[in-house]
Structure formats: structure tokens, C-alpha cells
Amino acid sequence: AQSVTQPDIHITVSEGASLELRCNYSYGATPYLFWYVQSPGQGLQLLLKYFSGDTLVQGIKGFEAEFKRSQSSFNLRKPSVHWSDAAEYFCAVGPGGGNKLTFGTGTQLKVEL
Amino acid sequence: GAVVSQHPSRVICKSGTSVKIECRSLDFQATTMFWYRQFPKQSLMLMATSNEGSKATYEQGVEKDKFLINHASLTLSTLTVTSAHPEDSSFYICSASPSRDRETLHFGNGTRLTVT
Numbered sequence: 620a621q622s623v624t625q626p627d628i629h630i631t632v633s634e635g636a637s638l639e640l641r642c643n644y645s646y647g648a649t650p651y652l653f654w655y656v657q658s659p660g661q662g663l664q665l666l667l668k669y670f671s672g673d674t675l676v677q678g679i680k681g682f683e684a685e686f687k688r689s690q691s692s693f694n695l696r697k698p699s700v701h702w703s704d705a706a707e708y709f710c711a712v713g714p715g716g717g718n719k720l721t722f723g724t725g726t727q728l729k730v731e732l
Numbered sequence: 733g734a735v736v737s738q739h740p741s742r743v744i745c746k747s748g749t750s751v752k753i754e755c756r757s758l759d760f761q762a763t764t765m766f767w768y769r770q771f772p773k774q775s776l777m778l779m780a781t782s783n784e785g786s787k788a789t790y791e792q793g794v795e796k797d798k799f800l801i802n803h804a805s806l807t808l809s810t811l812t813v814t815s816a817h818p819e820d821s822s823f824y825i826c827s828a829s830p831s832r833d834r835e836t837l838h839f840g841n842g843t844r845l846t847v848t
Contacts, residue, residue: 651835653836653837654749655839660823660842660844661841661842662738662825662827662840662841662842663735663776663827663839664839665836665837665838668835668836706792709775709776713837715835717832719766719778719781720766720778720837722775722776723775724774724775725774726777727773730827
């Protein structure tokens with residue numbers, strides 16, 4: 620069965636500091652990996668996705684993520700965080716083809732000014 | 733592109749009544765849509781897969797008679813919470829993927845249901 624682990628429930632960073640949100644997955648085949656962001660009371664917005672090819676993927680809002688098969692990880696990074704990045708971040712894995720996703724428990728990001 | 737619209741964004745209903753939530757794909761057709769439920773400060777849990785023109789597929793533990801799903805057209809799926817109870821209060825989110833990008837799910841903005 621597929622699963623996603625986001626070990627950090629809460630993270631606080633200062634504005635302008637770098638950010639890394641961790642994501643580990645368990646999947647029997649080549650995974651399709653996603654990062655979504657959710658603002659309070661809102662739906663999910665896709666930040667980036669990885670299917671194949673270059674293991675470092677670029678997303679919107681200056682985010683990037685690196686797929687490391689040997690570590691079963693897909694960590695999200697941003698070199699300089701902005702106050703507007705405060706939100707909940709979800710990592711997800713799925714089989715692709717528009718099929719259902721399995722989500723991690725999310726990481727709540729707080730940005731200190 | 734690939735916009736998913738959900739309505740209403742918030743609804744408050746009395747215990748015992750039914751509530752219908754609509755999920756529309758605005759600029760693409762979706763033969764499959766997914767309904768998720770999110771409890772406060774928790775992750776999204778898949779409730780069911782909505783299939784256009786056929787019965788929905790429910791995840792284990794989800795009552796199909798409680799959460800009625802209808803996917804009557806390629807752009808609309810509805811979730812009806814029947815005989816709602818306070819424990820049904822939650823955030824419900826739908827998602828779908830366009831055929832031109834079938835690998836990616838796009839989500840609606842969710843519906844906050846409060847049952848009093």
C-alpha cells in the first residue's frame with residue numbers, strides 16, 4: 620500500500636530564511652509525486668509535481684523539490700521564504716493517470732516577520 | 733486552465749436534513765472526480781471516486797447511503813450528505829484531472845459543512 624510521511628507537523632521560519640519541508644513515501648512502483656499548498660479554508664493548489672526525468676523539479680512561487688529514489692524522499696525547498704508562504708503544505712503520491720492520491724498529514728508553515 | 737469549482741463554499745444545516753455539494757470542472761471534461769474529506773488540522777481522506785454515468789466507488793468505511801454521489805455529466809459531480817449529523821461537520825473537497833494532463837489532480841476550493 621502506498622503511504623506518505625511528513626515528519627514535521629509544524630515549522631516556523633523567519634522571513635527571508637531558507638525552507639525545507641520533508642516528505643518520505645512508500646510506493647511499490649515508480650511514484651507520481653506532488654506538493655500542494657492549502658491556505659486556511661481553501662482548497663489545494665498544486666505547487667509542483669514529479670513524474671520522471673530530471674529529479675529536481677521547479678514549481679510555482681519559487682518552490683522546488685528533489686526526488687531521491689534511494690531515500691524515498693521528495694523534499695520541498697525554497698531559498699527565501701516570504702510571509703505569504705505561511706500555509707499548510709501537503710505531499711502526495713499516486714499512480715498517475717488521474718487516479719486518486721494518498722496525502723501526507725501536512726506541515727503547517729509559520730513565517731515570522 | 734483546469735479549474736474546478738465547488739459550491740457552496742460554506743453551508744450550515746440542521747441535524748437530520750440533507751445537503752448537496754456541487755463540483756464542476758469549468759474548462760475541461762472529467763469522467764472521474766474524487767471526493768475528499770478533511771478534518772480540522774488533518775490530512776485529506778479519500779471518500780469516493782465519482783464515475784460519470786456509473787456508480788461511484790466508495791472507500792472502505794464510507795457509507796454509500798449516507799454520502800450519495802451523482803456524476804450525471806462530464807462536468808458535474810454532486811455529493812449529498814443525507815440525514816446529516818454533527819459528526820458529519822467537516823471540510824469536503826473535490827478534485828478532477830483534465831484529459832490533456834491526466835497525471836495531475838486539480839482541486840476545488842472546498843465546502844465547509846457545519847451541522848447544528
